[in-house]
Amino acid sequence: MIKLLANDGIDPAGKALLEAAGFVVDTVNIPQDELPARLNEYDAITVRSATKVRKALLDACPNIKLVGRGGVGVDNIDVDYAKEKGVAVFNTPAASSRSVAELVFGHLFSGVRFLQDSNRKMPVEGNTKFNDLKKAYAKGVELGGKTLGILGFGRIGREVAKMAIGLGMDVIAYDLFPFNPELDLELGGGLKVKASVKTATLEEVIKNSDFITLHTPFIDKALLGAEELAQLKKGVGLVNCSRGGLIDELALVDALNSGQVSFAALDVYDNEPTPRAEIITHPKISLTPHIGAATNEAQERIGVELANLIIGYFKK
Incomplete structure (x- = not known):
């Protein structure tokens, strides 16, 4: 037995x-x-x-x-x-590919419409500063028509790409290994269509994306360190639902404070289960406790x- x-x-x-x-x-x-x-x-x-x-x-x-x-x-x-x-x-x-991909978009929607900050402030200031908050959060953007850069184009990266294309986003993708850029999209009701993403270098993804999501295995050093963060398109949004350490967290805080990065979303952290205070208290970071596959x-x-x-x- x-x-x-x-x-x-x-x-x-x-x-x-x-x-x-x-x-x-x-x-x-x-x-x-x-x-x-x-x-x-x-x-x-x-x-x-x-x-x-x-x-x-x-x-x-x-x-x-x-x-x-x-x-x-x-x-x-x-x-x-x-x-x-x-x-x-x-x-x-x-x-778990679909579950992680859906969380990525939960974070993306949160970032572009300031949900993470609004949910913190509305219970405290909603009755007294409603119009001030309304004005502060009135500059959201839509995901449709924007460029999503995917770093790591395995199963989860591909699932993210399908959802992005469904929202009308342009998708560029980078992986360490050659990959098939073609995708089969299921639109419901049994309807399927073909789509594809644009293959890109790491540098091209870094410089040309409005939003970047990471889906690579653990590596010895940050994929997006201070040097890479400085090369991003100004105002980019970053999502990491992959591995802690892929983004240099202290450099990320600096990039958020300077406006180089407009928002970040993290499901994974350098120091789990005790993430840095600078990360979990930052108003421009959407946070979840490593729940990508937890559906x-x-x-x-x-x-x-x-x-x-x-x-x-x-x-x-």
Whole structure:
């Protein structure tokens, strides 16, 4: 009987699939510092972003045969080392793409219509300074007709592009690797149309975009540091629902204060779960607590996909 620890939880649909296949699924959360002593009770572990499966943990738990990541990135897993030890690693890169893309546009709409600042001030000043607030927020802009730059054109980047084109935006995209710029758009009612984005260099995206959204894996240094932020089109809006560290946060605060960047939207941070005070209190930053994939629909898709991958592996 195979025992699996879903240390960061798993959707009930995925848990039911695993149990129907004969797995014992434990959803208790074991703190990170206790895992080396307790994980060897299990044959497999599933994680999200909270639990880290590093070399030391893998060495301490030779009984582990599989690590499953519910989501896209595997930055919290030493993948190459796991594979060297014969430990299988699976993730679910497609399951949450739409949820993350929708959050990107939630942040974009918030930024262009000042919702993040308005929601802070209306409860405090709405009764006494209503007309002043109305005047302050009367200079919003529309997304339609503007250029959206996408840095990283994988599954999530492509989903963002589809939504942007649906809103009438021009889309330019950059990726480290060659990609297909053509997209299949579903317009509802079974209607599908072809569309495409313009491929661009990193420099072209930086200099020509009205808004930029990041969808790249973790990298060793900021993709948008002080030098890159200085080259942006003045008044650009930035969204990061990908990885903390892709934007230099202190340089971002300077760019917001100078007006080089009109607003920023962050779902991920350098210091999770304790983001910098300068970030979470800034009136020009729209904030969410790393919830890109946190919709009911995405979690069910993640749970089902991960369960099927695990079942398929152990059946072999």
